[in-house]
Amino acid sequence: MGGGPRTFPGGLSKWQHKRMHEKLARGKERGLLRHEKQLYLARLRSEIRASHLPGAPASPADHAGPTSSRAHIRALADRFLRPGAEDLWNDDDGPLRRARLPLHQQQQPARSLPSGARMVDWKQVESGEKLKPPRGGGDWKDWEELDSVEPTAGRGAGNEPRLPAAFNQRRGYGTAAPWWWQWSPGSGTPSQRKEASFGFFGPKRCYSVMPPCSPCRESGAALMPLVARQLAEAGDGRKATPLALFYTQERLYSVAATRRFGQKWRPDSSDEDEEVMPAADLRLAKFMASREDESEDDEPGETSAIRRKWSTAALRNCDMKRDRRPLKSYEEESDDDITGRIQELREEIRNREVLGAERRRYESRGESVFTNKRFDECGISPLTVKALTDAGYIQTTVVQEAALPVCLEGKDVLVKAKTGTGKSVAFLLPAIESVLNAMKSHTNHRVSPIFALVLCPTRELAVQVTAEANVLVKYHHGVGVQSLIGGTRFKLDQRRLESDPCQILVATPGRLMDHIENRSSFSVRLMGLKLLVLDEADHLLDLGFRKDIEKIADSLPRQRQTLLFSATVPKEVRRVSQMVLNKDHVFVDTVGLGAVETPTKVQQQYLVVPHELHFHMVHRLLREHIDQEVDYKVIVFCTTAMVTEFMYIMLRDLKLNVREIHSRKPQLYRTRISEEFRDSNRLILVTSDVSTRGVNYPDVTLVIQAGVPPGREHYIHRLGRTGREGKSGKGILLIAPWEEYFLKEIHDLPIQKAPVPQIDQEMKQKVDDSIKIVDMSIKEAAYHAWLGYYNSIADISRDKVMLADLASRFGVSIGMEKPPTLFRKTALKMGLKGVPGIRIRK
Numbered sequence: 125m126g127g128g129p130r131t132f133p134g135g136l137s138k139w140q141h142k143r144m145h146e147k148l149a150r151g152k153e154r155g156l157l158r159h160e161k162q163l164y165l166a167r168l169r170s171e172i173r174a175s176h177l178p179g180a181p182a183s184p185a186d187h188a189g190p191t192s193s194r195a196h197i198r199a200l201a202d203r204f205l206r207p208g209a210e211d212l213w214n215d216d217d218g219p220l221r222r223a224r225l226p227l228h229q230q231q232q233p234a235r236s237l238p239s240g241a242r243m244v245d246w247k248q249v250e251s252g253e254k255l256k257p258p259r260g261g262g263d264w265k266d267w268e269e270l271d272s273v274e275p276t277a278g279r280g281a282g283n284e285p286r287l288p289a290a291f292n293q294r295r296g297y298g299t300a301a302p303w304w305w306q307w308s309p310g311s312g313t314p315s316q317r318k319e320a321s322f323g324f325f326g327p328k329r330c331y332s333v334m335p336p337c338s339p340c341r342e343s344g345a346a347l348m349p350l351v352a353r354q355l356a357e358a359g360d361g362r363k364a365t366p367l368a369l370f371y372t373q374e375r376l377y378s379v380a381a382t383r384r385f386g387q388k389w390r391p392d393s394s395d396e397d398e399e400v401m402p403a404a405d406l407r408l409a410k411f412m413a414s415r416e417d418e419s420e421d422d423e424p425g426e427t428s429a430i431r432r433k434w435s436t437a438a439l440r441n442c443d444m445k446r447d448r449r450p451l452k453s454y455e456e457e458s459d460d461d462i463t464g465r466i467q468e469l470r471e472e473i474r475n476r477e478v479l480g481a482e483r484r485r486y487e488s489r490g491e492s493v494f495t496n497k498r499f500d501e502c503g504i505s506p507l508t509v510k511a512l513t514d515a516g517y518i519q520t521t522v523v524q525e526a527a528l529p530v531c532l533e534g535k536d537v538l539v540k541a542k543t544g545t546g547k548s549v550a551f552l553l554p555a556i557e558s559v560l561n562a563m564k565s566h567t568n569h570r571v572s573p574i575f576a577l578v579l580c581p582t583r584e585l586a587v588q589v590t591a592e593a594n595v596l597v598k599y600h601h602g603v604g605v606q607s608l609i610g611g612t613r614f615k616l617d618q619r620r621l622e623s624d625p626c627q628i629l630v631a632t633p634g635r636l637m638d639h640i641e642n643r644s645s646f647s648v649r650l651m652g653l654k655l656l657v658l659d660e661a662d663h664l665l666d667l668g669f670r671k672d673i674e675k676i677a678d679s680l681p682r683q684r685q686t687l688l689f690s691a692t693v694p695k696e697v698r699r700v701s702q703m704v705l706n707k708d709h710v711f712v713d714t715v716g717l718g719a720v721e722t723p724t725k726v727q728q729q730y731l732v733v734p735h736e737l738h739f740h741m742v743h744r745l746l747r748e749h750i751d752q753e754v755d756y757k758v759i760v761f762c763t764t765a766m767v768t769e770f771m772y773i774m775l776r777d778l779k780l781n782v783r784e785i786h787s788r789k790p791q792l793y794r795t796r797i798s799e800e801f802r803d804s805n806r807l808i809l810v811t812s813d814v815s816t817r818g819v820n821y822p823d824v825t826l827v828i829q830a831g832v833p834p835g836r837e838h839y840i841h842r843l844g845r846t847g848r849e850g851k852s853g854k855g856i857l858l859i860a861p862w863e864e865y866f867l868k869e870i871h872d873l874p875i876q877k878a879p880v881p882q883i884d885q886e887m888k889q890k891v892d893d894s895i896k897i898v899d900m901s902i903k904e905a906a907y908h909a910w911l912g913y914y915n916s917i918a919d920i921s922r923d924k925v926m927l928a929d930l931a932s933r934f935g936v937s938i939g940m941e942k943p944p945t946l947f948r949k950t951a952l953k954m955g956l957k958g959v960p961g962i963r964i965r966k
């Protein structure tokens with residue numbers, strides 16, 4: 125498996141080629157976002173300009189209406205000012221410059237309303253009432269200092285900026301306060317000029333207008349451009365940071381304006397110096413650390429360049445991709461489809477109301493994950509309800525109650541819900557409904573389309589979702605569910621797909637890509653797709669998978685519903701999600717901004733222990749837990765596959781009832797062990813990242829994470845293997861003193877430092893003896909994997925000398941007197957060549 129061409133057009137190597145595409149994709153995303161922001165600000169400018177042109181209506185209300193661009197601005201404002209949208213503003217929006225402040229303003233406490241600031245009442249603006257000048261406004265010179273946004277040369281007689289210069293759309297816009305925020309040509313005094321009319325943002329909203337310097341003192345929101353922050357001032361007269369404002373709003377809300385402005389945006393070259401994570405690091409981390417993402421690597425997924433041509437031939441003009449719509453100019457956009465957008469806004473408001481009510485109901489119920497709503501009230505097929513009842517599912521969980529109505533409406537949805545709260549059922553039910561509807565209207569009996577596709581990041585998860593789907597379609601004869609995962613024989617998959625019914629397909633991205641690229645008949649079947657689900661969406665949209673997902677999405681019909689589910693939705697992924705979601709997608713967040721993302725009934729502790737004693741400590745903790753819990757069921761997460769193997773052999777030798785799953789094991793073995801662990805108790809599973817996400821092992825009593833996880837999301841998902849369905853559980857994070865930096869990443873979670881248990885001499889000796897029996901080749905591989913893993917963590921790899929020293933100490937702790945050698949090439953790639961303590965193979 126694997127393979128593919130070694131050189132690509134232009135003489136590029138495989139990695140250069142891949143890297144080039146990753147870079148282009150990143151640039152594209154940034155460009156799209158920047159364009160949206162420019163559009164938003166340009167709209168605001170033109171609105172202000174229009175209101176001050178001769179003959180303009182006296183009141184903003186006069187030219188409001190269904191054809192007004194005001195609705196469009198409001199939609200854009202919602203996009204950039206909605207809860208959680210702070211991440212859409214970044215350094216690219218320009219440094220927030222501190223204007224010179226009058227002394228009296230400099231002395232003001234940070235939280236008080238700046239002297240020049242005041243709240244603009246929408247009603248006042250709507251009625252056309254003249255805005256009153258701010259009291260004690262700052263020095264106009266201070267405003268003028270913001271010359272990067274105010275066109276100094278282009279001033280008219282009334283000292284107002286001349287429009288052509290002012291409306292240069294190519295100009296950087298986000299630097300401190302844009303001039304349009306400050307300028308009102310009708311006003312005669314500088315302070316009056318500061319009053320822009322914001323009536324067009326819609327009724328019942330009040331926004332503050334303040335000197336541009338004031339928010340600079342708000343350190344918490346320092347990166348958010350002034351525009352956003354000023355708009356985020358709550359209307360109750362309080363000065364609130366955007367975050368504070370967001371807390372006051374409903375946590376369930378819809379997002380209505382993403383990907384509205386054309387599909388294609390070519391970034392300019394200035395974007396390209398920004399790197400999220402060096403691709404080389406990512407690859408190296410994969411290569412050395414043997415994490416699950418690599419379990420997909422062994423699939424033949426690297427042959428895309430030579431197989432790219434499949435689609436044109438396979439699709440036979442069924443759903444041929446047309447050239448993407450060229451980017452429209454701002455002027456064109458303003459008149460485009462205004463009525464449609466108003467409709468969207470109405471929908472969005474309605475969604476907010478519905479979801480808000482659901483959220484209130486949820487909060488009033490306390491901590492239970494179950495609701496009072498039954499499945500038979502959800503508008504799903506009675507046969508599905510019957511299957512659910514058979515499986516013991518009567519009442520919906522919180523995420524099911526919140527997500528089902530929106531998903532069943534056919535909308536694109538991004539759903540965030542805590543681990544173990546029943547997300548799989550929440551997306552499988554709409555998938556089944558979608559299949560049933562599609563089957564009713566399907567008339568072409570020569571092709572049997574795949575109507576629903578569920579993508580999962582790991583094979584275990586795909587197997588589990590397939591099993592769950594099979595339970596739910598039990599009474600729907602003729603509806604078939606199949607899985608496509610790596611590690612199985614491609615030909616067998618193919619035959620199975622052709623012979624057995626398959627309306628719902630559950631797949632891992634790598635193997636799916638192989639089928640898409642190699643089997644044109646398979647691609648044709650996908651052309652009937654109605655619903656795409658990304659389970660563990662944030663992981664699938666992460667850099668490791670993103671390219672594959674992009675390609676898969678490109679080979680699916682555009683007219684489809686897309687559902688994204690995850691327990692964690694980092695900011696970056698939120699933004700990237702528009703790659704697969706349509707502009708009207710709804711965000712259902714059953715966790716809520718600022719709420720704890722981990723199950724509340726899971727007790728979380730961390731232990732700081734020297735790395736040399738980690739294996740001893742894991743043994744000690746396991747023994748203690750086994751003594752306390754009769755029906756114990758424990759998962760021990762290790763940093764890499766090889767360290768997992770080492771830990772497993774050691775614990776097995778210590779006579780613990782232990783099993784192992786990691787990416788180095790054959791798939792059949794992994795599946796067997798996974799099933800055994802699911803159905804048993806009094807068992808310990810030692811595993812790597814393959815079991816981090818989604819896998820449902822009921823009644824796990826303890827999760828131990830030995831060594832620092834790669835990131836916050838990993839910590840949350842690993843911990844989420846316990847405390848499922850609202851049950852209680854315990855999680856222990858075992859870190860070395862030099863790994864304590866990670867605690868910053870999870871500071872908001874209820875994790876507490878635990879006292880370090882004593883390890884007596886006898887126990888230590890036993891563990892040391894077990895370490896000795898482990899084969900040297902496994903120890904060497906564990907050392908290499910360990911080095912690769914920590915070298916991929918920026919916080920640690922910065923100091924290579926320290927890293928090499930820590931690796932040597934790890935080597936000693938697993939019974940190696942001196943560290944094993946590295947290949948010169950590997951050392952070079954890892955930046956470890958010539959570092960003291962790193963031995964190079966001769």
Ligand SMILES: Nc1ncnc2c1ncn2[C@@H]1O[C@H](COP(=O)(O)OP(=O)(O)OP(=O)(O)O)[C@@H](O)[C@H]1O
Binds near residue numbers: 517524547548849
């Ligand atoms: N309505 C329900 N009633 C009873 N049990 C349910 C219900 N919905 C789901 N479950 C059970 O809850 C458990 C957790 O479900 P699931 O694995 O879908 O959680 P999840 O939210 O996807 O977790 P993760 O974030 O870890 O992927 C499963 O055992 C599932 O069978």
